[in-house]
Amino acid sequence: MKELIVVKVGGNALDSLNTDFFEQLHVWQSEGKKILLIHGGGPMISKLCQQLDIPVLKKNGVRVTDEKTLTLTKLVLLGQTQPLLLQKLSDHQLAVSGLNAAMNNMLEGTYLDENGYGQVGVITSVNQEALTPILNGKIGVLAPLALTKDGNWLNVNADEAAAAVASLLGAQALYLMTDVAGVLDEGKIIRRLNRKSATDLTAKKIITKGMQPKIKAAFKACSAGVKKISITNKLQVPGTIITKEDTDDDEACIFNV
Numbered sequence: 001m002k003e004l005i006v007v008k009v010g011g012n013a014l015d016s017l018n019t020d021f022f023e024q025l026h027v028w029q030s031e032g033k034k035i036l037l038i039h040g041g042g043p044m045i046s047k048l049c050q051q052l053d054i055p056v057l058k059k060n061g062v063r064v065t066d067e068k069t070l071t072l073t074k075l076v077l078l079g080q081t082q083p084l085l086l087q088k089l090s091d092h093q094l095a096v097s098g099l100n101a102a103m104n105n106m107l108e109g110t111y112l113d114e115n116g117y118g119q120v121g122v123i124t125s126v127n128q129e130a131l132t133p134i135l136n137g138k139i140g141v142l143a144p145l146a147l148t149k150d151g152n153w154l155n156v157n158a159d160e161a162a163a164a165v166a167s168l169l170g171a172q173a174l175y176l177m178t179d180v181a182g183v184l185d186e187g188k189i190i191r192r193l194n195r196k197s198a199t200d201l202t203a204k205k206i207i208t209k210g211m212q213p214k215i216k217a218a219f220k221a222c223s224a225g226v227k228k229i230s231i232t233n234k235l236q237v238p239g240t241i242i243t244k245e246d247t248d249d250d251e252a253c254i255f256n257v
């Protein structure tokens with residue numbers, strides 16, 4: 001989709017969105033860009049699970065999701081975090097449309113690894129035909145859930161969902177908005193990093209927890225042709241940028257500021 005910008009707003013970032021964020025969305029709209037937001041809600045899902053004595057288990061930053069956890073995940077994403085983001089956008093005079101997998105088979109997926117992760121999915125298709133008219137004039141706000149061909153709901157890590165959607169729709173840019181200014185090493189933003197360095201930093205436990213799916217998702221989107229991926233806490237500040245050099249070599253996906 002031409003002129004599409006995909007922004008993932010993490011659960012941690014949701015609470016701290018400031019006027020800069022909404023101003024940038026207005027700027028993009030005035031430039032004729034289409035905008036699709038994928039929202040998270042991980043911390044809120046964990047909180048509700050804890051309140052209900054349901055164990056919280058994450059592997060490599062991805063939630064292991066049994067039936068009960070899936071029910072709570074849907075409750076939080078569709079009943080709490082999506083309405084919160086829609087309200088904030090509306091308060092800033094932005095026209096919005098709240099979206100989820102069940103609307104016109106918007107997002108289809110398959111199981112990531114049912115034995116290891118339970119009801120967790122990866123996105124395999126987006127209903128572009130249904131989405132395109134919505135994004136003409138409105139900001140789409142999409143939950144990171146997918147449906148299998150058989151109609152089973154899947155929980156999808158929001159970074160993974162945003163990268164998959166950006167890749168499948170041919171977005172020009174993907175922003176992974178979080179609560180840190182970029183990928184950090186001893187408090188400093190990492191300026192340049194190839195796939196091997198990212199693997200090394202993960203092995204050294206410098207990249208841990210929620211940053212792991214972001215890195216994985218960023219490289220995936222880069223390999224799929226998304227020209228610019230930014231891990232940042234402000235849309236106006238580049239943070240850590242991942243771009244592909246002018247070659248087909250996947251190893252050429254580098255972090256570059």
Ligand SMILES: Nc1ncnc2c1ncn2[C@@H]1O[C@H](COP(=O)(O)OP(=O)(O)O)[C@@H](O)[C@H]1O
Nearest residue numbers: 010011012178179180183184206207208210211
């Ligand atoms: N090398 C790293 N640089 C920055 N953040 C990191 C790094 N390794 C782990 N993190 C953690 O990743 C978090 C961001 O991921 P996450 O909590 O899942 O946020 P979100 O809800 O925005 O997706 C940071 O707050 C930080 O605690």
Ligand SMILES: CC(=O)N[C@@H](CCC(=O)OP(=O)(O)O)C(=O)O
Nearest residue numbers: 011040041042062063156157158
């Ligand atoms: C499978 C999986 O991990 N799903 C995520 C979906 C929400 C999410 O990713 O939210 P954040 O971006 O705020 O972490 C979860 O259940 O937490």
